[in-house]
Amino acid sequence: QKEVEQDPGPLSVPEGAIVSLNCTYSNSAFQYFMWYRQYSRKGPELLMYTYSSGNKEDGRFTAQVDKSSKYISLFIRDSQPSDTATYLCAAVFISGNTPLVFGKGTRLSVIA
């Protein structure tokens, strides 16, 4: 079992939809959680990060962590065609002395 599990999709939604992307993790020692966005043929870019449980909002994006259920979510409101990309979740221990553990990534297409 991978430490961070993510449904690879693909997920296709109409423009303007609310998108929910999810990951689960198995190691309760993870404390920092991140979402990366990767456009086709590019390297991933950090979208958001959260510490421990709770929500964090940045424009149309909201990251949510539920440590009790070991569940990580990214919500995209009013989705745009420019949101079409692969979204990867990642987790790391509080010490930061080991590499990030990435999920496999979910491919999202937003159709105009």
Next chain:
Amino acid sequence: EADIYQTPRYLVIGTGKKITLECSQTMGHDKMYWYQQDPGMELHLIHYSYGVNSTEKGDLSSESTVSRIRTEHFPLTLESARPSHTSQYLCASSEPGTGANYGYTFGSGTRLTVV
């Protein structure tokens, strides 16, 4: 403007050749990483380094080596390229510390084809 640079951007090379993929960053980051990623597939950690003269193997490190002689430079070498090495190679770096510093900055990648 990218702060982490990978060269070459594309490379087509014959089987058995020795190749070095270059990665340089201008951010002074201590931590650097190499990942392999097939199109539409997950990231696989090949090697990482937490500072000069420090290197560690990742999950997929066989058949490649790295060196870290300077903070800003982290080259990846394949001693004998094989068609199975055809993939995209991504370099990343991060700061030491906590919180958002754990986030990686990725390069644009080197797309390698071994024929």
